[in-house]
Amino acid sequence: MTTTHSDIPSVLQRIVATKIEEVKAARENLSLEDLQSQVAADNKPRRGFAAALRAASTNKNSVGIIAEIKKASPSKGIINHNFAPALFAQQYEQAGASCLSVLTDRDYFQGDDSYLLQAANAASLPILRKDFMVDVYQIYQSYLMGADCILLIMACLDDTQVHELHALSIELGMDVLIEIHTKSELDRALTLPRSAHNIYGINNRDLNTFDVDLQTTLDLKNILIEALVVDNTTLKPLVVTESGIHSSDDIRLMLSHDIQHFLIGEQFMKTDHPGQALQSLLAGVAADE
Numbered sequence: 348m349t350t351t352h353s354d355i356p357s358v359l360q361r362i363v364a365t366k367i368e369e370v371k372a373a374r375e376n377l378s379l380e381d382l383q384s385q386v387a388a389d390n391k392p393r394r395g396f397a398a399a400l401r402a403a404s405t406n407k408n409s410v411g412i413i414a415e416i417k418k419a420s421p422s423k424g425i426i427n428h429n430f431a432p433a434l435f436a437q438q439y440e441q442a443g444a445s446c447l448s449v450l451t452d453r454d455y456f457q458g459d460d461s462y463l464l465q466a467a468n469a470a471s472l473p474i475l476r477k478d479f480m481v482d483v484y485q486i487y488q489s490y491l492m493g494a495d496c497i498l499l500i501m502a503c504l505d506d507t508q509v510h511e512l513h514a515l516s517i518e519l520g521m522d523v524l525i526e527i528h529t530k531s532e533l534d535r536a537l538t539l540p541r542s543a544h545n546i547y548g549i550n551n552r553d554l555n556t557f558d559v560d561l562q563t564t565l566d567l568k569n570i571l572i573e574a575l576v577v578d579n580t581t582l583k584p585l586v587v588t589e590s591g592i593h594s595s596d597d598i599r600l601m602l603s604h605d606i607q608h609f610l611i612g613e614q615f616m617k618t619d620h621p622g623q624a625l626q627s628l629l630a631g632v633a634a635d636e
């Protein structure tokens with residue numbers, strides 16, 4: 348994982364350390380074996396996260412939005428003061444989102460596992476569990492929560508871990524959002540087995556400094572798409588631009604570079620009516636077509 352030049356751990360390093368502690372505590376409550384038995388006894392169908400994104404982008408200028416339910420973040424503090432996950436999930440669905448993303452991390456994003464369940468009960472859209480995966484234990488937990496997609500952040504994982512977590516997620520029938528921010532993370536992501544369950548996310552935010560630059564997507568997407576297209580001609584690779592999308596202009600810029608999938612949180616969550624904010628963003632894109 349990325350190291351900083353000082354001895355002070357970056358936020359990302361602190362988050363990873365917290366996750367390792369969380370998993371340790373959870374395992375003391377419920378062993379991995381018992382958790383696996385619960386998973387084996389559960390056969391809830393998944394909602395098809397990658398499939399929903401694929402369906403949203405069949406036309407050249409159509410967009411697939413992953414709308415995020417996020418109360419707070421380490422960089423912004425509280426973003427939404429009237430946080431209501433079930434209501435926001437319904438609003439997003441009505442406004443035309445393709446998928447939902449729900450932050451479940453407690454210590455840094457003020458999320459909760461129950462928010463994912465609330466969103467899943469309120470809407471029929473597929474859901475990404477937005478958290479920091481470092482251990483297979485969390486993948487089983489995510490499955491039991493009803494997550495349809497898992498986030499694997501390349502900056503938090505070494506090669507062995509990422510391969511293990513990826514294989515398990517797919518074995519359990521979940522899709523995987525593989526998040527990259529740099530060329531070297533991209534190269535490592537390309538060593539994962541190709542799958543129709545893979546979604547590649549280019550995060551415009553550096554998780555160590557919180558700097559956001561949409562140019563990150565534009566710099567990396569060609570290399571990514573070319574590498575993916577070479578060995579998979581039947582399914583168009585799914586590439587999502589993540590973070591810092593604020594306007595219809597941002598969407599149009601991405602569309603002009605063949606990016607049709609977006610993960611958007613703050614722009615919606617900072618308003619009183621996240622669904623309306625999504626609707627007006629989409630209306631702004633359509634108006635200019």
Ligand SMILES: O=P(O)(O)OC[C@@H](O)[C@@H](O)c1c[nH]c2ccccc12
Pocket residue numbers: 415417477478500526550589590591592610611612613614
């Ligand atoms: O709120 P924004 O700028 O629209 O960004 C959403 C999403 O991309 C961001 O929450 C995110 C992307 N990758 C992450 C990894 C961990 C936590 C959060 C994130």
